[in-house]
Amino acid sequence: MPVEPEFRDDSSSVQLVAAVRQLVGHGLVVEGGDLTPADRDLLLEEELSLGNVVPARRREFRAGRFYARQALQGLGAGGSVIPIGDNRAPVWPTAIVGSISHTRSLCVVAVGSSTEFLGVGIDxxxxxxxxxxxxxxxxxxxxxxxxxxxxxxxxxxxxxxxxxxxxxxxxxxxxxxxxxxxxxxxxxxxxxxxxxxxxxxxxxxxxxxxxxxxxxxxxxxxxxxxxxxxxxxxx
Structure with a gap:
């Protein structure tokens, strides 16, 4: 039998993002939510870097890039392409550090300026x-x-x-x-x-x-x- 997708109400994703924002250091921008943005169009270069993956992984990837671009806008780097590097990690724009994490139903992204942070990791x-x-x-x-x-x-x-x-x-x-x-x-x-x-x-x-x-x-x-x-x- 097919596995039913997991759904959470909007309040849970809003509360999660708010909780993470309180957790991270000053100067980091946090965005996130559920995976519904996966239905929106992506930049072609990002899709090509993903390769041939199962639909669930593609949905997680799309939502992650959507929230990543939202977060980058907070640093004045909106519209950036964020492909996958050789090590399968996101390739962030110059002078940006960041991290993306997701569950089956939620995604959170944290980004910061490399003048403020050498690195950031979120899970x-x-x-x-x-x-x-x-x-x-x-x-x-x-x-x-x-x-x-x-x-x-x-x-x-x-x-x-x-x-x-x-x-x-x-x-x-x-x-x-x-x-x-x-x-x-x-x-x-x-x-x-x-x-x-x-x-x-x-x-x-x-x-x-x-x-x-x-x-x-x-x-x-x-x-x-x-x-x-x-x-x-x-x-």
Whole structure:
């Protein structure tokens, strides 16, 4: 049987975008909503860069580019083409950094000026628990310490939250370094009360000589959607 598409009322998407705007740093422009803009026309160059994909992926892509251009207008870069690069990430206009994320029904975009930010990463995911197998893939024992108490306080699955935070961190970090990271290459420490997260690269044989900095991000939830954002200031 065909899977029925997921629909959410307008208020959930508005609330999500508002919550993310409160989360990100000053100077970042956030736009987003549901995927209905996917029915609008796109610039041809963007469609060609997408290639041959299933309809659901094409819909996510179209909505993402629509909201990305809305966000870019806030930085005075409206009308820009945002194709897909060799690494499948968006190619932003010169002097712009940005990040796009979507679920099956919602999309959020964050962009900023490269004079203000070296990088930004955002991720949104449906608030549903991960399987035990995926939880082991995403997190380690240290990150899951105190899991029951954290989940009671936050009201969400801890491995899924760690997944969202690590995805947001990776989206910020990869464009800066070109380094692919696995989930266990990144260690997360949560501040539950402040909804803040610290991320470190875990030293290993293949990562021993790279960045030893602590990166600070934030996380939250709205209407059944988890979200996280990392940004790296240029100042």
């Amino acid at each position: 949104i995911e449906e608030d549903s628990p991960l399987s035990c197998e995926l939880a082991r893939l995403v997190s380690d024992a240290a990150e899951l310490e105190g899991r029951e108490e954290i989940e009671r306080g936050l009201g969400c699955d801890l491995p899924k939250l760690l997944f969202v935070i690590k995805e947001a961190f990776y989206k910020m970090y990869f464009p800066l370094t070109g380094r692919f990271l696995a989930f266990h290459d990144v260690r997360i420490e949560l501040d539950v009360e402040k909804h803040a997260a610290k991320a470190w690269i875990v030293p290993s044989k293949h990562l021993a000589a790279i960045d030893s900095r602590c990166f600070e991000g934030r996380f939250g939830s709205s209407g059944g959607t988890l979200f996280s954002c990392f940004e790296l200031s240029a100042r």
